[in-house]
Amino acid sequence: MHIFYGKASLRDHLKSIKLAHSSIGFVPTMGALHDGHLALIQKSLQENDNTVVSIFVNPTQFNNPEDLEKYPRTLQEDINKLTALNSNIILYAPSVEDIYDGKPVAQPFDFDGLENQMEGKFRPGHFNGVGTIVKRLFEIVEPTNAYFGEKDFQQLQIVKKMVAKNHLKINIIGCPIYREANHLAMSSRNERLSAQEREQASFIYKTLKEVNGKFETQSVTSISEWVQKSFSQNPNFELEYFVIADEATLLPCIRKNKNKKYRAFIAVLVNNIRLIDTISLN
Structure with a gap:
């Protein structure tokens, strides 16, 4: 497997293997890889001539310093998983200095209001950090196709908006949520849960x-009142938000319209570990 820790050497390698009509698939991650990540990578391998995976815990999208500090970092285990999956994967595992040239500051973005809902309300500045790192990675890798999981559906919509507004020639492909045996949405943060908490989290x-x-x-x-009551009666969880929203605009649904698609979005704290999930309602 080809591993690069600097953007200059990665760019040189990609330039050397790029042919006239070859495609590059890209899967950006923050590491602590699980089967959901591997499914995205496998899809990229099937659909592209070359696949790049990035592993980078991006400081500018964390508004909680403790969450950033405790985010799992398992680079060698991740390398082992990628090698076992396919030895032709190209891994980019940069430092903060390599990505931000020593200045980890998020740029301001306008996502036409998508950033003001749900995650944006509870994590100020989060989507400026997401937009900054994704745009930067796209500039470095120059992918044909980029793959994102639908668990972070708001992020998926925001990345699509960023690509459209910046006229980037990249196909953004959303992929189904991968779930554990008890249907808990797979997340790197699940590694911080105890076995008991992990099982209890199936309640979400x-x-x-x-x-x-x-x-x-x-x-x-x-429905919202029922959800709030259900969580208030369960002392293992703290409900941060539950929203039923329009898939396209992410605006909360006030009155159902049969011509629109809706999703339920939820964020829950389990022992101060933040878990999110979503489900289509159409």
């Missing part, structure tokens, strides 16, 4: 499935 998806069943016949208000 169970709640979303029940929301999906209720959406056909009940109002958004009554």
